[in-house]
Amino acid sequence: MSRVGLVVVSHSRPLAEAAVTLARQMLPSAEVTVEVAAGTDDGGLGTDAVAVSAAITAADSGDGVVVLMDLGSAVMSAETALELVDDDVRERVVLSSAPLVEGLVGAVVVAAGGADRDRVAAEALRGLAPKQAHLD
Amino acid sequence: MADSLDVAALEAWVREFARSVAEHKDELTALDSAIGDADHGANMDRGMSAAVAALEAAPPADPAALLKQVGMTLVSKVGGASGPLYGTFFLRMAGVLGPDPADDETFARALRAGLDGVVARGKAAPGDKTMLDALAPACDALDAALAEGQPLGAALAAAAAAATEGRDATVPLVARKGRASYLGERSAGHQDPGATSTALLLDAAVTVLSGSAG
Numbered sequence: 014m015s016r017v018g019l020v021v022v023s024h025s026r027p028l029a030e031a032a033v034t035l036a037r038q039m040l041p042s043a044e045v046t047v048e049v050a051a052g053t054d055d056g057g058l059g060t061d062a063v064a065v066s067a068a069i070t071a072a073d074s075g076d077g078v079v080v081l082m083d084l085g086s087a088v089m090s091a092e093t094a095l096e097l098v099d100d101d102v103r104e105r106v107v108l109s110s111a112p113l114v115e116g117l118v119g120a121v122v123v124a125a126g127g128a129d130r131d132r133v134a135a136e137a138l139r140g141l142a143p144k145q146a147h148l149d
Numbered sequence: 150m151a152d153s154l155d156v157a158a159l160e161a162w163v164r165e166f167a168r169s170v171a172e173h174k175d176e177l178t179a180l181d182s183a184i185g186d187a188d189h190g191a192n193m194d195r196g197m198s199a200a201v202a203a204l205e206a207a208p209p210a211d212p213a214a215l216l217k218q219v220g221m222t223l224v225s226k227v228g229g230a231s232g233p234l235y236g237t238f239f240l241r242m243a244g245v246l247g248p249d250p251a252d253d254e255t256f257a258r259a260l261r262a263g264l265d266g267v268v269a270r271g272k273a274a275p276g277d278k279t280m281l282d283a284l285a286p287a288c289d290a291l292d293a294a295l296a297e298g299q300p301l302g303a304a305l306a307a308a309a310a311a312a313t314e315g316r317d318a319t320v321p322l323v324a325r326k327g328r329a330s331y332l333g334e335r336s337a338g339h340q341d342p343g344a345t346s347t348a349l350l351l352d353a354a355v356t357v358l359s360g361s362a363g
Contacts, residue, residue, distance in 0.1 A: 024228075058188075058228065060228065061226070061228070085328060090233050093233040093270065
């Protein structure tokens with residue numbers, strides 16, 4: 014059984030923490046590592062590549078990390094963070110283009126079930142599918 | 150090469166850019182409020198103030214260490230997209246500059262490596278209404294002037310003029326990158342904030358590096 018870690022990168026710490034709360038609500042007793050790197054250190058809106066790299070390292074147990082992010086600088090800070098982590102950690106990280114909230118919910122559920130990194134990343138990417146099936 | 154681009158000269162460049170960003174903070178934010186999220190001036194000022202504070206707390210020993218420290222500070226402290234973009238720019242410059250003072254040609258190569266880093270990070274192309282529209286022509290003008298045998302001061306002046314021209318040319322463009330791209334056609338008619346701060350970076354180089362002939 015894999016222990017894939019998740020990282021949430023957002024401009025807003027409240028947004029990131031609420032997304033994590035929403036995702037964990039699915040499985041209140043599950044042990045899934047979800048690290049948050051969000052907001053500036055003075056409490057404002059923004060992203061910090063050094064904080065993202067620390068979150069990735071903290072989330073990594075050796076089985077890989079899937080990083081979900083909101084928009085704009087969150088994407089570029091996540092890419093920059095990959096340059097700042099150790100080489101062996103970097104190989105295990107996937108930066109996901111999944112929608113943050115929907116992707117995180119799906120990823121947490123399958124990560125809690127022991128899925129491997131690629132399976133967790135794939136589940137995040139299909140996060141919009143239930144909503145699309147309902148509305149489209 | 151007594152007058153080449155040493156750590157003191159490059160530190161003066163960083164400090165002059167920080168001073169200029171602080172002076173133009175409101176102007177940068179006003180430009181960004183028209184087509185973005187109204188934080189470019191505040192973000193760049195926070196980042197460059199932190200970079201200067203870091204220089205004072207731990208003075209770097211050589212050019213590569215200096216620009217690496219500036220880059221790391223910016224990727225951490227700016228908050229917005231200009232953090233990873235300007236941060237990567239300085240980190241890539243640091244990768245070209247070694248521990249020794251740089252000559253003109255090495256400085257130009259470092260600046261181009263910074264440009265390549267901005268392209269790789271932002272995935273923008275010329276004409277997308279970004280900082281690239283000032284930085285790319287500046288690198289081209291610097292290379293051309295040095296190839297003609299012009300001294301560093303004249304070459305930097307040509308680079309800064311090209312950056313300013315590129316900045317002004319962003320006004321009619323429709324943004325294809327960044328927050329402004331959400332506005333589509335409504336982004337036309339406004340000067341790009343990133344190109345504006347990049348022109349300040351080149352102006353700062355003219356102000357403090359022109360006398361440092363390599």
